Amino acid sequence: MTDQHVIVVENLVAQFGNDLILDGVSFYVSKGEILGILGGSGCGKTTLMRHMVGLNLPISGRVLIENIEVSNNDNIDQRKAMRRIGILFQSSALFGSMTLSENVALAILEYTDLPSHMVYHLARIKLCMVGLKGYENHLPSEISGGMKKRAALARALALNPAILFLDEPTAGLDPITAAGIDDLILYINRTTGTTMVIITHELDSILTVTQRIIMLDKHAKGIIAEGNPVDLKKNCTNPTVRNFFNRNAR
Amino acid sequence: MPSADSAENYQVKLTAKERNQLLIRLKGRVDVTTAASILKELLPRLDQTDTTSIIVDLSKIIDFDDYGALVLLQIKAKATASKIKFKLQHTNAQIEQILNLVHFEEHQNCALTPVKKQSNIFMRLGDATIKQAFTIRYMISFLGSAMICFGNILIKPRTLRFNDTIVQMQKTGVDALPIVALISFLMGFIMAFVSSLQLRQFGASIYVASIVALAMVSELGPIMTAIIVAGRSGSAYAAEIGTMRISDEIDALFAMGFSPTLFLAIPRILAAMIVMPVLVLCSDLFAILGGLLISVSMLDLSINTYFNQTLNSLDLIEFTWGGSKSIVFAAVIAWVGCLRGFQVRGGAAQVGNAATSAVVSSIFLIILIDSIFAVIRSYW
Numbered sequence: 001m002t003d004q005h006v007i008v009v010e011n012l013v014a015q016f017g018n019d020l021i022l023d024g025v026s027f028y029v030s031k032g033e034i035l036g037i038l039g040g041s042g043c044g045k046t047t048l049m050r051h052m053v054g055l056n057l058p059i060s061g062r063v064l065i066e067n068i069e070v071s072n073n074d075n076i077d078q079r080k081a082m083r084r085i086g087i088l089f090q091s092s093a094l095f096g097s098m099t100l101s102e103n104v105a106l107a108i109l110e111y112t113d114l115p116s117h118m119v120y121h122l123a124r125i126k127l128c129m130v131g132l133k134g135y136e137n138h139l140p141s142e143i144s145g146g147m148k149k150r151a152a153l154a155r156a157l158a159l160n161p162a163i164l165f166l167d168e169p170t171a172g173l174d175p176i177t178a179a180g181i182d183d184l185i186l187y188i189n190r191t192t193g194t195t196m197v198i199i200t201h202e203l204d205s206i207l208t209v210t211q212r213i214i215m216l217d218k219h220a221k222g223i224i225a226e227g228n229p230v231d232l233k234k235n236c237t238n239p240t241v242r243n244f245f246n247r248n249a250r
Numbered sequence: 251m252p253s254a255d256s257a258e259n260y261q262v263k264l265t266a267k268e269r270n271q272l273l274i275r276l277k278g279r280v281d282v283t284t285a286a287s288i289l290k291e292l293l294p295r296l297d298q299t300d301t302t303s304i305i306v307d308l309s310k311i312i313d314f315d316d317y318g319a320l321v322l323l324q325i326k327a328k329a330t331a332s333k334i335k336f337k338l339q340h341t342n343a344q345i346e347q348i349l350n351l352v353h354f355e356e357h358q359n360c361a362l363t364p365v366k367k368q369s370n371i372f373m374r375l376g377d378a379t380i381k382q383a384f385t386i387r388y389m390i391s392f393l394g395s396a397m398i399c400f401g402n403i404l405i406k407p408r409t410l411r412f413n414d415t416i417v418q419m420q421k422t423g424v425d426a427l428p429i430v431a432l433i434s435f436l437m438g439f440i441m442a443f444v445s446s447l448q449l450r451q452f453g454a455s456i457y458v459a460s461i462v463a464l465a466m467v468s469e470l471g472p473i474m475t476a477i478i479v480a481g482r483s484g485s486a487y488a489a490e491i492g493t494m495r496i497s498d499e500i501d502a503l504f505a506m507g508f509s510p511t512l513f514l515a516i517p518r519i520l521a522a523m524i525v526m527p528v529l530v531l532c533s534d535l536f537a538i539l540g541g542l543l544i545s546v547s548m549l550d551l552s553i554n555t556y557f558n559q560t561l562n563s564l565d566l567i568e569f570t571w572g573g574s575k576s577i578v579f580a581a582v583i584a585w586v587g588c589l590r591g592f593q594v595r596g597g598a599a600q601v602g603n604a605a606t607s608a609v610v611s612s613i614f615l616i617i618l619i620d621s622i623f624a625v626i627r628s629y630w
Contacts, residue, residue, distance in 0.1 A: 096597015113286035114320075122320050125352045129316065133353070141596040160282045160315050191347040192315060 006031045006163055006195050007052065012061035012071075014044065014051050021047050023221040024061070027214050029163075034189055034196045036210030036229065038244065043216040045199045046090065049165055052197065053087055054078060065163065083111065086156035090167040090199075092148040094140040100127055100151045101136040107158045126154040130184060146177040153181070157188070163195045164188075170202050178202060182209050203245065207233070215241055260284040261310075262292050264299070272301040274325065277310035280318035288321050296328050304329045309340035318345075319352045385593070392589050395511040396519065403516065414517040422483045422518075423525025427532060430478055434533035437474060438462050438540025446549055455549040459559035462541035463534075467568045471533040473620055476579035479526065480612035484587035487518050488608035491591025492601040500592070515588040519581060526580035527573040534572070575623050582619065583612045 007029035014022040021044035029035045037045050050056040052063050054070035063071040068081035094103050104123035109116065124136050130150040140148055149169055156164055169185065170178035182205050189196055200206060206213060206229050213232065215225040217240055225232055225241045233245040261277035280288060296304075306325060311318070322338065329336035341349070349355075369377070403410045445461045491514055494500050500510050538560055545551040590608040594600045 097599030112282070114289070118289065118320060118324065121323065122317065125316055125320060125323070128353050128356070129351050133356075139596065160317065187351065191344070191351055 004030050006066055007197070008064040009048075009052065010062050010064075012048070012051060012063065013059040014047050014056065015059055016044070016047050020221060022051075022216075025216075025222045026061075027223065027226065029195060029197060031195055032189070032193045034185070034198060034209055034211050036206050036213035037197065037199045037216065038201070038206060038213050039216035040218060040244070043218040044221070045216060046167055048216065049167055049197065049199055053085055053165055054082060083159065084161055085163045085165060086159070086161035088149070088152050088156045088164070088166045088169055090171065092140070092145075092152040094148060094152055094155070096140050099137045099139055100132060100143070100154075103140070103151060104155050104158050107155070111159055123154075123158075126157055127151065129157070129188075130154045131180065146173045146181075149173065149181060150184075153184070160192065161194065163197070166196060166198045166200075168199055168201065170200065170205050175204075178205065185209055203247070215244065260288055262288055264292075264295055266299075266301070270300070270302045272299055272304050273307060274304060275307045275310065276321070279313040280311050280321055281313045281315040282317040285317035285321050289324055292321070293324065293328065296325065301334060303335035303337070305337045305339050307339045308342070308345055311342075311345065314345050314348055316348060316352050319348055319354060322349075322354070388593060389589060392511070392515075392592065393585070395509075396515060396585065399509065399512045399516050402512070409512065410520070411513065411517050414513075415521050418517050418521035419525050421486070422479065422522050423529055426479060426482050426525075426529060429482070430475055430529050430533050431536045433474060433478060434466070434471065434536040435540040437470060438466060438537030438542075439544055440540075441465060441470075441537070442541035442544035443548070446544060450549065455545070455551060456555065456559050458541060458545050458549060459538075459551070459556045460563035463538055463560040463563045464568065466537040467534045467564055467572050469572075469620075471530050471537060472572045472575045472579060473616060475526065475530045475533045475576065476583060476616045477613055479522065479529065479580065480583045480587075480609050480616065483518075483522065484583045484608045484612045485605040487584060487587030488590040488594075488604040489601055491515075491588055492594035492604040495592065495594045496597060496601065510592070511588075515584075515592075518588055519584040522580035522584040523577050526576045530572055530576040531569075534569075571623075571627065575620065578619055578623075579616050582615045586612045586615065 005028040009025060009027050012022055012025040013020070014025075025048065037048060039045050047056065051058050051071065052065075054063070054073075057073065058071050061071070062069050065081045066084060068077045070078050070081050072078070094100070095106070098106070101120055101123040104126050105116075105119045108114065108119045108122055112119070114122065120136075124133075127133065127136055130153050132147060132150050132154065135143060135147065135151075140151065143151065153166075153169065156166075166185070170181050173181065185196065185198070186209055188194055198205070198210060200210075210229055212227065213225075213229045214223050215232075216222065217224040225236055225238055227236075232241060236242060236245075260279050261275075263275040263277070265273040265275070274292070276288070278284070304325060306322060308314075326336050328334075399409075441462050442458050446455060446458050449455050449457055491500070494514070500514075503510050503513055542553065542556050545556045546553060587608045590604040590611070594604045
């Protein structure tokens with residue numbers, strides 16, 4: 001592990017219910033990198049992300065974020081590490097009773113000393129960044145699925161986190177909206193240097209956005225391939241990886 | 251990310267220049283860690299300055315993000331409000347990118363706070379009236395739908411979801427029995443205790459048994475049980491169906507050709523109507539036992555005397571009356587609970603509102619219907 005490794009996962013063993021999902025997974029994420037986590041349905045991508053952000057605790061192994069262990073609830077620095085990350089959940093998870101600007105402003109009001117009118121201005125800026133100008137006072141129930149993803153991204157960016165976790169940011173969106181979100185992710189990464197971990201199934205997103213990927217497999221209960229997505233697509237001999245990139249059913 | 255924003259991380263310098271210009275030099279970090287402090291220091295100083303133009307020099311900035319852009323926007327807003335010229339100087343590539351990302355040039359009005367839709371009293375009155383009209387229409391429509399479903403069940407009993415009805419009977423009836431029994435026992439206990447204080451003075455302690463029996467069987471038993479069921483099961487019906495509504499499960503039922511009323515509401519309404527009279531009977535029994543405890547321990551009445559007096563006070567009509575009321579109460583509680591659930595739109599907060607509304611509406615209707623029953627009985 002070096003100072004450049006902002007996330008380190010060591011020998012992670014994770015269960016979902018009584019099923020063993022991940023068995024001895026280890027990898028790292030470098031500062032400023034966009035890492036993709038790939039794999040078929042049910043291979044444990046979301047479980048892995050939940051363990052990486054400390055929402056679930058592993059059976060064994062550990063996860064370090066900027067050298068702070070988040071896989072241990074007894075660690076008093078865990079909350080400090082949690083404030084360094086932003087999460088975009090698969091279901092957006094916006095607070096339904098709050099407007100979009102209130103959703104974004106919530107964490108800023110809590111963790112900064114800015115006066116409230118400036119916080120709401122900043123929330124407006126964040127929403128503008130993700131292309132939701134004019135929707136500040138809309139409720140989540142009044143906007144489309146793609147807009148919810150964008151609003152959730154704005155909320156995840158509220159405190160300018162050093163590390164951003166994105167769980168299927170483009171799933172279920174039309175190709176144009178999905179491409180817009182991919183461009184936005186890249187732009188934010190380039191302008192702010194935010195480290196990103198993206199879970200996705202979308203081949204286009206994988207190839208355009210991620211710099212490195214790890215591929216999980218249900219049967220191996222761990223990583224079966226790791227590297228640059230373009231190289232893996234061309235050169236990987238593992239049949240599961242080849243089938244994934246070639247969209248083969250078998 | 252906000253952290254200790256020591257003054258060493260940034261520097262703000264204001265210099266008055268020729269032709270009444272003000273030069274603001276921002277140095278160091280102008281980002282999430284320092285923005286609040288910079289604004290706190292800078293804005294009061296800007297208010298005291300008399301100038302015709304503001305130039306912000308960004309050449310010494312080492313870290314800049316959208317919080318930094320907020321600082322610039324606040325200065326720009328001050329300048330615009332005072333009709334002062336505003337200009338940025340020495341922006342580097344990183345700053346340019348951030349300013350583009352936040353659409354810096356488009357943000358003219360900075361002091362935007364969340365605007366709730368404002369409307370005058372007539373508009374609100376009109377909105378409320380229209381909303382109530384729609385609610386009444388929905389209530390009638392749902393009542394009609396439930397009646398049609400009951401009619402269909404009478405013609406084709408197999409259309410009733412029998413297993414669901416049994417499950418709902420357990421949830422609404424069996425699971426509610428302990429709390430109904432406890433509260434009724436305490437009600438009987440309190441009623442006997444309070445009435446005994448007065449009746450004992452006249453040597454009429456025996457009538458404690460009559461008071462407890464009559465009050466509970468004809469009035470308090472059905473009402474107390476109905477209020478408990480409204481709080482326990484009415485709210486649960488609204489929350490369950492409301493959650494199904496916001497997660498599109500009801501639309502899925504409809505799309506699969508099921509009637510959501512038949513599938514979800516009828517088992518609940520029927521289950522409530524079946525178990526409620528039984529709960530009321532249990533409530534009456536436990537209240538009488540509560541009264542018995544006081545009578546035996548404080549008034550020196552024997553168990554036999556107490557029960558004989560209780561039976562002498564009660565007619566079959568009292569039980570029938572209480573039972574009939576409880577069936578109507580049950581139908582209303584379940585109908586309102588399901589109705590509020592079906593009316594949910596939006597998110598989780600609306601589910602909570604629906605559950606609250608189900609309880610409040612049910613209790614109001616219970617009291618109203620009980621009053622109607624009382625009037626009918628007075629003319630019986």
